[in-house]
Amino acid sequence: MPLMMVIAEARWMRKRDPALLALTRSWAKGTAILFAVGAVSGTVLSFELGLLWPEFMRLAGPVIGMPFSLEGFAFFTEAIFLGIYLYGWNRISARAHIAAGAMVAISGAASAMFVVIANGWMNTPTGFRLVDGQPHDVDPIAAMMNPSALPQVIHMVLAAYAAVGFAVAGIHAYLLLRDRANVFHHHALSISLAVGGISALLQPVSGDLLAKAVAVNQPVKLAAFEGHFETQRGAPLRIGGIPNVQERRTPYAIEIPSGLSWLAFQDPDASVTGLNDFDPALWPPVAVVHVAFQIMVFCGLAMMAISGWGLYLWWRRSAVTSSPAFLKTLVAAMPLGIIAIESGWVVTEVGRQPWIIQGVLKTADAVTPMPGLLLPFVLFTLIYLFLATVVTVLLVRQFRASPRFLREAA
């Protein structure tokens, strides 16, 4: 959101179209709403790590606690410059103002980076040696440099830009279909689609990099992604299908011969280890992971295809806003990015089970000893549902209040 806000402001500074200024202010307000809820949920999160997973924190804190503290500083920077940005319109020069906006976007991305680095460490823990259940020779820098960190960070940051870009583009496409003359929506759609579309076009590349890292570091997880039971050379890529753990096969899938071997190891004859070669006690819930993975990939590919279509329209007629079929498709694609992010987190988190730290600590051993955990579970779920509802309602009202700028006025 802050990235789009800064782009809108940069275009306003060049073109002096009042609709662009109104758009910048509107997106700044959206950013402020998301930031307020981020401050609240960030506080909840830092406590929750200990409230729910005290044994995890006891082990992980000294090794990978650092990026959380760094995230605190990044969040602080974001807060300071968002304050300057929101309330400083008439107090600082135009250049200083847009620079403050850029600082918001950069520190926001840095926050995401630090948190995802910590998650990467849970997948590929490095920077310590375990002796009698205690971490020794701790090296927090090596922990932050874990092999999953970089591909996961790229994947998540692109996902965030793609999801927000598509969600915003979808809303403005809907409003544009009802009010074709409003320049405000034209600008909004162009910018959000550019941000979302470029990210969606790059995302499959980053997804491929990440999957290759998973193939090397977490073969069980990769096998679960694919519903892949039998170790074989020239393993097929399965599209769709519902894994049957009892029968150890994945029926109803379209199989592309040698596809998985090629994607994972760049070699159509490479051997891909199947779930059967691992202790079933160490399998994640295969069906959940496979289905979530399919949903994520489907959403990602659909967004990529739509972006390609948009690119084609832009190249042909230099206006993505004039094709009703394209606008209707964008409306339908509005939730795809959010669904992809949610299913992607299911893939990576459920796919790591039964471990909370891969190969080091089981999730069941990390949970708080307090009995009656159903209650906090229900409460936290309700809290997050409540926050999601609040954000959605506020943002929807924000969009409904969109101003009207006609082409003549511009």
Next chain:
Amino acid sequence: MLSLEVFIAGSIVVALNLYMLMGGADYGGGVWDLLASGPRATRQRELIAKAIGPVWEANHVWLILAITVMFTAFPAAFSTITTFLHLPLLLMLIGVVFRGSAFAFRSYDPHNERSGPTWGLVFSISSLLTPILLGISLGTIASGRLGGTPANFREAYVDPWLAPFPLAVGLFALALFAFLAAVYLTLETLDRDLREDFRLRSLAAGAFVGIMALVVFLLAENGAPALRARMVGSPWTVPLQVATAIAALVAYGALWKRRFLVARYAVIVQASLILWGWAMAQFPNLIMPNVTIQGTAGPEATLQLLAVALIAGVVLLLPSFAYLLRVFKSGLPEQ
């Protein structure tokens, strides 16, 4: 001697201190929103919203920072606290969520004539309860009743905090936050009547702080004996108590004489000395009576890197912060 562990433990207290002075005052503002009364009730609420609107999210970061530094540097102490204080911390988080989101809802909802008062009530009630739960949690850590080998659910997860001493500390925290907020608010307006409203509230809250300090001290005899022994019998006892008392008297006197700027600095000193008095009485414990800084400190490499990160973070943040203050508090007219 200032070892690395103590430096980092001290930085947690600094973060808590800043959280109290800034975030705490935001909660205090919510309390005065709840207690807004008289002919200027609406204007009181508007002033409070205007004062905390731009800053409350940033003020939260001090608490997040204290928590993240705690779990990085003293993981075992953090796990003990979050395990056995699960219930009050959970309730506190619910308060945090409702306070923040209700405030955001009230500020950003374009149709707030209808839903505004409801959200305002949610905001102010959670502003009242959250500091009490924070104080209860800190009071329990200080009481020496946390952890051990409890026999059942109640002894482990309820009895340590549902006791007179922690509850009194909770009310003490509330009083202190409300006092800070009322004193700050006298400086947020040029309107004489509004200023007078908050001056009277400051005086009332200041008296409440004094009463609660006495109650906490009396209850500590049974509720937190080890802490109390250090509070009355340490070499720093007399200078600290005298300094705190002077700050309190200056704050009160300045409010009486309407020297609001002096009152603000005095109340900041008073509240900080109270927090540092507690921290010094706990030293070298993180949790009374036997979880220590030394005993739970993480590995040397982590502590060193964390200390570097804390110093570098502050060095990077200070110019940004100075810029923020220069933009907004320098009295420059809007261009």
